[in-house]
Amino acid sequence: MCMKCIFIFLAILTTCFGSHFRGALFSWRPKDIPNKIEILYRLNWRRSGAHFCNESTISSGTILAGGSLSCFKNCNESTIAVLNYFCTDFSETEDWTTGTGSITYTFPSSKTYFEFGFKGAAWIPLVSGGSSWEMRTKAYLAIRSDTGRINSPPQFDISPIVRLAHGCQHTIGIPGRSTCTVTYDAIGTNGYYGVAIQVEDFTAGSTTPLSSAPIQFLINVYNITSGCNSVPEFLPPTRPNQNTFFVNPNGTFTEIIVARSRIPMTDIKEITTLSPPGFSKSVLRPYPSLPGAWYIDVTWNPTKKFSNQTLVFCFSATDKSG
Template sequence: MGQKTMPVTLNSSTDNIYRFGYSDCCLVSLVEGGSSWSVMATANLTVRSDTGLINSPPIFAMQPVIRLKQSCSYSIKIPVIDEDGDFVKCRWATNSSGVIECGQACSGLSNSILDEENCTVTYNAMGAPGWYVVALQIEDFATRQYTNPLSSLPLQFMVYIYSFSTSCDSKPVIETNVADGSVIQIYMNITYQQTIIASSLSSIAAINTVSPLGMTKSELLTYGASNNKSYIDVTWIPTETQVGSHIFCYTAFDDNREASDQECIKLIVLNDCSSNPCENGATCNDEINGYKCTCTAGFTSTRCETDIDECASNPCHNGATCNDQVNEYNCTCAAGFTNTHCETGN
């Protein structure tokens, strides 16, 4: 479970608003809803008046399948990031105004409650055992008062409700030194590694991840001498195109297929030029574990902070005063001399 990117060429739009998506058939047999599905995204590519940039849509992550015990209560939190700092809301997907956002997958979970501002679905799993689908649209607004979203992105995931003989609290536990919701800064082209440990009353069968593009994970390994504790190692070398924010989530399953709570962290990929270390109009070139500044004419030093003294070579003659400037100089001639370097007597 991870991410995939695919370039798409869209027809031109007079208002810079684009809608695009996919639809198909053949979801598994659902307790509620039909087998056809659709996802629809809306993007506004107009340059924003408040930022001077095209809008950055929300970033979010969710495991594709959630297993819930029948008759237990759950709060399903969708982790969301917005790079522009916009107000983000989640709503149920609908089919209205000719925009088909979810096909026959709109019915979702009966009796569930969506907290739109916190992107959290609260649900008492009272439905019959079997498969359900949750279809949401995640939207960002310039401020809380705005009613027209800057973008609208689909999120759909499956829910499987099953009967059980254990308690609602009997489930695997994630044990890691990185707390749920942590924010970690890493650098592009530098290897990021994390160990994810999970324990259970029985034994751990899998640790599933929802990860950024290019992240790899090891096979499931036994942790120490304990038969009910296992771990995986994940490794990621973010590239230049991945500078920015990412969400990384993980969930453990035991051999009874009971699932832990999903935990997520925010990974912010920086490059060494993010702090704008180069001065005086220099170009910053990110390198592995460092950077190099290409100075504009007239400046030198590591960060191009030093103005080159063009008078150091004493270019002015006959007692003239040299006046240093950026990438040039001029000579103030003594009485009786003239020309650029005061080399000519009157």
């Protein structure tokens, strides 16, 4: 599987039990009122169950329920809110649904440091590890001495499942406003592994984080017979990796994503996406002018609520070899 990401700027105009959790991520950003923040999250679940999603679910804006957000430190209550979310993407072959949501919350004014998060016990069966998870987000809401403002932590995203060929070394980037990468030698037993990362930011010379935001996702190690460099390739007119462009609210973003297997006589099985809310994707079909290539069309009409935000759109391709 290969992955690319596009940054979209919107201008001012051990075997475990249970199997529905596929990972999640949390972050936050300050609002104009002291101690008031917007908590941002993406939740990933098994599609063949209560979290079923298709293009109709996405286009209708159906709200799905994903558990509850807990406060671990310095709140007035133990439960902050229900984690409702809008489905943004799904994979039929890998059986996952993913979606995003946000919660606006005001913490007690007597404190400047807070911890909140999400926990449960139903990971997909893993090669090693238990079924439980806990994702803990740390927010420091005091005014920074170096900027005169409340800290704004990095925003990031990643696919629920990252597929890695057995016997190969891989570098996994964390898409977003960070330079975080994870290097992994896929030499263990084939199957699923849970990955947990904390993304933290600091003032210069400090070892105390201003924020700590969790990411949890799955690695799927699988057999490959065609070599480590045989992952599918993206072809023009697909935009280059890490491409950045601007979209006006009420404008239209369109993209043609074209992929081809590097293995002769092998078709593309699926092109999956990781999107902001409201993206629409076509079915996968052969690309007329490139033999062996397959493509999808992507369309998005952002509203004004996305103004002045930097958003990430990622896509990956899987062929029928594995």
